[in-house]
Amino acid sequence: MVLSLKPSEECRWDCVSLGEVMLRFDPEWGRVRTARSFRVFEGGGEYNVARALRKVFGLRTAVVTSLVDSEVGHLVEDLMMAGGVDLRHVKWLDHDGIGASARIGLNFTEKGFGIRPALGVSDRARSAASQLASGDVDWGRLFEQEGVRWFHTGGIFAALSDSTAEVALEATAAARRAGTVVSYDLNYRPSLWAQRGGRPAAIDINRRLAYNVDVMLGNETDFTDGLGFEVAGVDDEFSELDSSKFKAMIGQAVQAFPNFRIVATTLRNAKTAGLNDWGAILYADDSFYQARTRDELEIYDRVGGGDGFASGLIWSFLEGKDPSEAVEIGAAHGALTMATPGDTSMASMGEVQRAVLARSARVVR
Secondary structure, eight states: OOOOOGGGGGEEEEEEEEOOOOOEOOOOTGGGGSOOOEEEEEEEEHHHHHHHHTTTTTTOEEEEEESSSSSSHHHHHHHHHHTTTTOTTTTEOOOSSSSSBBBEEEEEEEETTTTTTTTTEEEEEEGGGOOOOOOOOOOIIIIIOOOOEEEEEHHHHHHOOHHHHHHHHHHHHHHHHOOEEEEEEEOHHHHTTTTTTTTHHHHHHHHHTHHHHHEEOTTTTHHHTTTTTOOOTSSSOOOOOOHHHHHHHHHHHHHTTTTTTTEEEEEEEOOOOOEOOOOOOOEEEEEEEEEEOOOEEEEEOOTTHHHHHHHHHHHHHTOOOOOHHHHHHHHHHHHTTTTSSSSOOOOOOHHHHHHHHHHOOOOOO
């Protein structure tokens, strides 16, 4: 047994996520700087996982976050309600009329096209979620009384402020004490750490958090930028998906943190904004398992692909799948997530099952 999971009947929640939920403004195929209209979605690295587990995979999920009691805050609430994630653990802050004390984070995101890469422009300073602090959440009630099988958070939330890093430490420690499986997605974002000490500060916080983690997740560069493991040849420019480099990096991580039961990373070679090689690799029980590579996968909107991978992986282990199945399901769901607009998955369970085996995209009638 790779993971020791609490029985479903003993828990109110299959998965709970801790993180910020922002409004995403999408100029479709245009540019943020010249847009005259936007589509609006909700999204957030940690929340996206809980939403997919509820909407795609049918599990019982909740999110711990904070919103402002304003019309904009209730727009985010309305979008979240459509995704089915339970909101009883949302902390609501009063609105001061202009957002001086707290506001909803905004994320302006371009899909990219050809040699123009995807672009994310955040406007999230003083957001409600960034002000969450130790003591704001009754973790005992959540983990001991209600019961949670799996808890998920990540490096985006930990990077928002000094207090959110402490909340993440408090939450993961409480989950671990309660016997809840903890997953953490490194999700290193240079822009979030720029004013807080940069990469060294991120590595310091993530390494402190890593001791509370059972399942460590990341992308091609996160284990270097977010945890400080250097492997020759691993950088931002990939000519191929060389899994040997990532096996070496994962090996360093497991040696440093023997509490890791599972370590997994997506593998991506972005040939153009809309044409990527896509795969994934997973370590468990002293063995590596690699999903088949999807060469030249066409991308509609790359944001959320890693979250799609994480949610597919988490569902698989909650359902008792073995690691070889889990990495394939995660990779398939990640690929599907990037086939639709917005940060969150719009796939169905049937589509995920077909994508695991499919070798073409013939019409489904």
